[in-house]
Amino acid sequence: MPILNLEAPSRRFVLKASALAGGGLLLSMRLPSLARADGPTDSAAFMPNAFVKIDAAGTVTLIAPHTEVGQGIETAQAMLIGDELDVGLDQIQVQPAPPDIKKYADPLLGDQATGGSTSIRSDWTRLRQAGATARAMLVAVAAKRWAVDPQTCRVERGVIHHDPSNRSLGYGDVAADAATLPVPTDVKLKEAAEFKLIGTSAKRLDTPFKVNGSAVFGIDAKVPGMKFGTLALVPVVGGKLLGMNEAAARKVSGVRDVVRVGDEAVAVIGDHMWAAKQGLEALAPTWSAERHGGVTLQTIVAEMDKASRTQGVIAKKEGDAEASIAKAATKLSAIYELPFLSHSPMEPLNCTLHIQADKAEIWVGTQVPVRAQKAVADAAGLSPDKVTVNNLYMGGAFGRRLDIDSVAIAAKIAAQLQYPVKLVWTREEDLRHDYYRPYYYDRVSAGLDAEGRIVGWTHRVTGSSIMARWAPSAFKNGLDSDAVEGAADTPYEVPATLVDYVRHEPAGVNTGWWRGVGPTHNVFVTESFVDEIASAAGKDAVAYRRSMLGKNPRALAVLNLAAEKSGWGTALPPRCGRGVSVQFAFGSYVSCVIEVEVSTAGEILLRRATVAIDCGLTVNPDTVVAQIEGGLILGLSTAMYNQITLSAGAIDQSNFHDYRAMRINEAPKIAVHQIRNAEKPGGVGETGTAAAAPALGNAIFAATGQRLRKLPFAPGLKGA
Amino acid sequence: MKTLNINGQFHQVDVPDDMPLLWVIRDVLGMTGTKFGCGIAQCGACTVHVDGEAVRSCLYPVGTLDGKRVVTIEAVGGTPNGAKIQKAWLDREVVQCGYCQSGQIMSATALLDRIAKPTDADIDDAMSGNICRCGTYVRIRDAIHAAAEV
Known part of the structure; x- marks a missing residue:
């Protein structure tokens, strides 16, 4: 998609329209701050902006505004922030940003979204600023303790050195004090010649977990007490559910529930996907085509x-x-x-949800976490802040997970159940109900x-x-x-x-x-x-x-x-x-x-x-x-x-x-x-x-x- | 109750005979490294080894496993060729989204177990049952050749 000229969601992201044309980058954008009370944080950590967190142990966490669909963006974002922080890639933990459009909107899309090949264009300046700002504050604390000019300090792998006096302090040693400093707004970024990570073919951070089966994709979510469901969606847009054999479905061993969502979908929930699939086959829903029945x-x-x-x-x-x-x-x-064209990513659509009276939690891979959160909130009759979104790895997307139709229907199903449920689309349902x-x-x-x-x-x-x-x-x-x-x-x-x-x-x-x-x-x-x-x-x-x-x-x-x-x-x-x-x-x-x-x-x-x-x-x-x-x-x-x-x-x-x-x-x-x-x-x-x-x-x-x-x-x- | 030998461990499971191995591994035993992609043995994302042979677990009835040894992506790194393949995958940075790669690695390991130095034609034969929508095929081929040289 092209760069969108949307209403900016936050004044912090207001940019001149002219700077957006032709993929232009934005300069001197103020970084959104992350107040301690409302983000993925802990009380002892230093978090000078929404993107970087450093705890007392010196662990650097990148709160990644863009999500991994296979394009390597986790690593690239870590390289941008890590280069300015002067830490090694191996010292950075990546955490997908929670839904928060004010803090994590892609400034070129005006939404918290990963798409349109905009990620690096959006992050190039803001993530480097985030890293450089954090570094400046951490160095300032060390320099003050040593009563030396910050300019005489250098940082290597998260350790601040003052070579003339042969002293050093780790980022973790100064993080708590850095958190008390005002956040500077005019930190100088590195020149290209100074880059250590940017421009190198660094190894990706996510791949070691993807060669041994331990990476957790949306479909791999595990929630205590969850059941497994699969669904049939109305085959013709605008069609109606004519009938189904609920008794037959419930006779299938392992089937727990049959759920109907108006004329949109029916789902069978069971002890495992096999029970759900067999149950759906027995359910054998029939549908009318209504006004689109003549479409070819x-x-x-x-x-x-x-x-x-x-x-x-x-x-x-x-x-x-x-x-x-x-x-x-x-x-x-x-x-x-x-x-x-269908997207047909290797990982079929899925969503794991636990919807309760006063709160909900979902586990899903999405390119649009704010939209996903809202879809669940709407279906469950909750306000969005009561919906926790766990954004997991995506087994491909190609644009499919920029839409939340699957999350919305999953939420309408889960809202009818008293227990957590993992809903998995069969390949057939995925392919036949694409956008x-x-x-x-x-x-x-x-x-x-x-x-x-x-x-x-x-x-x-x-x-x-x-x-x-x-x-x-x-x-x-x-x-x-x-x-x-x-x-x-x-x-x-x-x-x-x-x-x-x-x-x-x-x-x-x-x-x-x-x-x-x-x-x-x-x-x-x-x-x-x-x-x-x-x-x-x-x-x-x-x-x-x-x-x-x-x-x-x-x-x-x-x-x-x-x-x-x-x-x-x-x-x-x-x-x-x-x-x-x-x-x-x-x-x-x-x-x-x-x-x-x-x-x-x-x-x-x-x-x-x-x-x-x-x-x-x-x-x-x-x-x-x-x-x-x-x-x-x-x-x-x-x-x-x-x-x-x-x-x-x-x-x-x-x-x-x-x-x-x-x-x-x-x-x-x-x-x-x-x-x-x-x-x-x-x-x-x-x-x-x-x-x-x-x-x-x-x-x-x-x-x-x-x-x-x-x-x-x-x-x-x-x-x- | 059935007893399954998976990755050298015995598991007691109470499931129907016709239930595909894939869902036993994923939903009953909670080992999620093996992936669901198509359910009709077209994509290879669910590939595991049964007695050393690469099979599609989405169509493999668990009732036919009596006495057979199953190896999944979680344990294949414990075999010499599995370890070589995983290392080559990382050295060549094969992976993109990674969803199909469990199956790719299982197929590639089974290939090396059969043919120590596979040709391009051997690779085509052994690997064309595994789809990758990210399109990592160029690197998969290179990585298999690289692993075979170790």
């Missing part, structure tokens, strides 16, 4: 086609693109389509002059607005900035551009954020169409892009690096081809070259991927590489195979046999090349996913001459 993917797409013929809300207008195209020597136009990446139906056109240069470019996006539902205050004047992100801001210089947006909500389908958000949609459209144009102009795909990047040196540099490292232009075996993409998204520049072979049977074989990235200042280079590798594989997997379809209003797919995920034998070799510089940090987690589909589609074209404008590619690809 075809009816939705037909409606979108119709909507796409209407004028949209203008997202970008430079020059008169339509007039320029009308008089152009060559005119091109195309329709690109992207399917509904799907919207279907997009995009019309693009371009006019070329006699030399093949673009003289005018139009792009009309038609699709659901996630923003209007998820962050209504950011949906302004009918424009969803996410729906056009990557379309209204391509890296290229084009003399006349018109980008507009037609909001169209698909009947009977809930839509939500999906990894790579706007750019995963729009970079596919724009980079595929640029490729079509280059081909129509008779130009090489890389050379043609270069000719439009004269004023964009960072984009040009990643393109050149990816071209060079991929061997662009060198000969390939028959049926093979290379495709390229370039993007500026999430504040980072990425170029990707994919090399494919298309078999005579029409199978796509991924030979090799080469990625160049310039994400500016880098916290952990190895994590950047890992995110590109993994993001690219998710993007390729999805581009090749995945689409959610509907029949009679219900989702057709159900599990990994019909919603295919790439496996190790299909994955290409991947080489990631980083351009390191001192530019502002850019986001990384979603960049690889956005780059995948356009580079792959362009490679398929190079290999076969088939231009595939509809994702996924596999069904549309012809063999020999």
